Amino acid sequence: MPKAYVYTRHGGPETEAFADVDRPVPGPGELLVAVRAAGVNPVDWKLRGGFRRPGEGDARFPEVLGSEAAGVVEEVGEGVSGFAVGDAVFGNTSGGAFAQYALLTASVTAHKPAALSFADAATLPVAAATAYDGVRQLDLPEGATLLVTGAGGGVGAAALQIARAWGLRVVGVASEAKKDFVELLGAVHVPSGPGLAERVRAAAPEGVDAVYDLVGGEVLAEAAGLLGDRTRLITAGAAPDTVAALGGSRVERARTAAVLDEVAELVVGGELDPFVSRTFPLDEAGLALRAVEDGHARGKIVIEVSA
Template structure:
């Protein structure tokens, strides 16, 4: 039976375990893939902890961890068109990614370009697509200045590069330990911590035209005060009601194959580097998730599954 990394109830790392699971069967509109790589994201441990996505059904335990994967199509569900067995694809998962097999909804699955590795492709459906959606939502004119909080993480690093590719000046808020990394992405680094607004003003004396928040809390509130137009504040790090009270909004996720195609082309074209900092085999999925949950990861962590 295929191996998977699961959680058996809501809670902390103690709820996780390796398990032998049945090979899933694709339902209507789904693809079954043999997983070659799976991206690891903060949302994975947050879901384990009890986070519920809007409209999501009550989980049936054990739940396979992971939200994004790349692999090879093995079976098509009813009504799926545009894909064939043997195609190399990547996308958001319908039932977990830290496994030898995964189900992908066809609507959020894209063909993997030959020039794109499985490892890099597995990082795109969550982090890079979220970054892309947010920068596009802000719709800042070329030459504008964008402040990105949490610029050293998976979404932040992608957002910096996408914004730079679209002609924006970027100020990246991140820890001092990530200064060199953030600057290598093309951003002006500002250290995180109390008093960030003063440091941002020093780095961008002409002001900032937009804020893409990936942290929430006090960081979001202080960053919001830097904007002349509160509508140019978006967050993927705080609840809708929190950012709405500041005049901003949550990132509106497109969740389409077209966005995946576009971020893949940015990687192939050299404008976006997923910056995979570490990879782990499936039998060390627990270590991969801890590396992300600890909150000090630079770039992306990926689980690689042998073919």
């Protein structure tokens, strides 16, 4: 039976385990994919802890971990067009990604360009697409200044690069340990921690035109105070009511194959580097998740699955 890395109940890492699972069967609008790589994201451990996405039902244990994958199509579900067995694809999973086989939602799946590795492709559906959606939502004019909090993580690193590709000046808030990384991405680095607003004002004395928050909490509140127009405040790091109280909004996710095509082209064109900092085999999926959960990962962590 195929192997998968699952969580058996809500809680911490102690709920995780390997399990032999039935090979998934694609339903209408789905693709069955032999996984070659799976991206690891903070949402993975948050779901394990009990977080549920809006409109998502209760967990049905054991739940396979992972939200994004790249691989090769094995079966095509009813009503799906544009895909065939043997196609190399990447997209959002509908049943977990840390496994030998995964179901991908066809409407949020794209063909993998030949010049794009499976490992890089597997990082795009969650982090890069979220970054893309947020920068596009802000719709800033060329030359404007964008402040990104949590700039050293997967979404933040992608947001800095996409903003730069679109002609924006970027200021990235991250730990001192990630200073060189943020500057490598073409951003002005501002250390995180108390007194953030003062340091941002010193780094960008002309002010910032928008904030893309990936942290929430006090960081979001302090960053909001830097804006005259709070409609230019968006977050993927706080709840809708929290950011609404500050005058901002959540990132509006497009969740389309077209966005995946566009971020893939940015990678192929050299404007976006997923910065896969480390890969783990499926047998070490737990270690891969710990690398993200401890909050110190730079760029993206990927699980690779043998063919």
